[in-house]
Amino acid sequence: MLRCVWITALMALSATSSEAQVPAASAAPAPPTAAPAKPVKPVQLADSTPRGKLKNPYSASDKTIVSSGAALFVSAACSGCHGGTGGGGICPPLTDGVWIYGGDDDTLFRLIAYGSQTLQSKGYTRKAEENVVAPMPAMGEVVATDDDLWRILTFIRAQYHGPPECRLGCPGSGNAAP
Numbered sequence: 619m620l621r622c623v624w625i626t627a628l629m630a631l632s633a634t635s636s637e638a639q640v641p642a643a644s645a646a647p648a649p650p651t652a653a654p655a656k657p658v659k660p661v662q663l664a665d666s667t668p669r670g671k672l673k674n675p676y677s678a679s680d681k682t683i684v685s686s687g688a689a690l691f692v693s694a695a696c697s698g699c700h701g702g703t704g705g706g707g708i709c710p711p712l713t714d715g716v717w718i719y720g721g722d723d724d725t726l727f728r729l730i731a732y733g734s735q736t737l738q739s740k741g742y743t744r745k746a747e748e749n750v751v752a753p754m755p756a757m758g759e760v761v762a763t764d765d766d767l768w769r770i771l772t773f774i775r776a777q778y779h780g781p782p783e784c785r786l787g788c789p790g791s792g793n794a795a796p
Contacts, residue, residue, distance in 0.1 A: 647714035657763035660731035664758070669740075674768050678775035687773030688759040690766050694757060704777045710748035715780025717745050721787030726771055745787075 664672070677681045691697055691704070704712035719725050719734070719742050729737050733756030760765045778785055 636758070649731050657765050659758060660727065660761055660767045661756075662765050663764040664728045664731045670722075670724050672727045673688035674723040674727075674771055674775075676768055676772040677731055678772055678778075680772070683769055683772050683778040687769035687771070687776075690761070690770050691773050694761050694766075694770065696757075696770065699752070704774050706750060708750065709752050709754075712774045713777045713779050715784030715788060716746050716748050716776070717784075717787050718744055718748065718751065721784065723771065723786075726774075727767060729754055730767060732756055733758075756791070 678684060692702070696704075697707075699707055699709035700712050701707040706712075706714075710716065710718065715721070717726070719729055719737060725742065728740070728742070732740070734754040736756060737754075758767075761770065775785075781788070783789060
């Protein structure tokens with residue numbers, strides 16, 4: 619305990635002495651930064667955001683986000699039903715352009731957060747069929763935060779290999795992004 623106090627005091631003294639070496643006139647004010655949004659449960663975000671307004675802040679080209687999304691995909695047990703890379707298993711593939719309820723960010727976020735039964739109770743309808751279709755369980759309490767869910771969706775987007783025009787839902791099918 620005494621050692622921790624001594625180390626903390628030494629670190630504070632070191633920081634103070636290094637600050638003292640910088641002339642006050644040369645210190646530029648730090649630019650204002652927006653506070654990061656406090657992470658919330660996915661269901662909380664879906665409940666508090668108007669339909670059609672949820673947008674993924676990440677890009678499928680960001681390898682760091684995709685990698686963390688892959689780990690979350692596995693740890694949330696998504697891979698148990700949808701396969702290790704989202705290519706399908708006992709549930710539909712997530713990579714082929716067939717989006718059962720729609721392929722836009724808002725719909726996919728809500729589908730995962732609420733599950734298919736609650737999503738349907740909120741007015742969403744099936745827009746497509748797959749060979750393998752099962753009810754989607756609500757994962758909004760399994761996935762820890764909205765940020766984790768966006769990372770999972772970014773991983774899914776990065777795995778996509780279907781028709782380019784269907785990346786966010788197929789045009790003309792009622793399954794396109796709004």
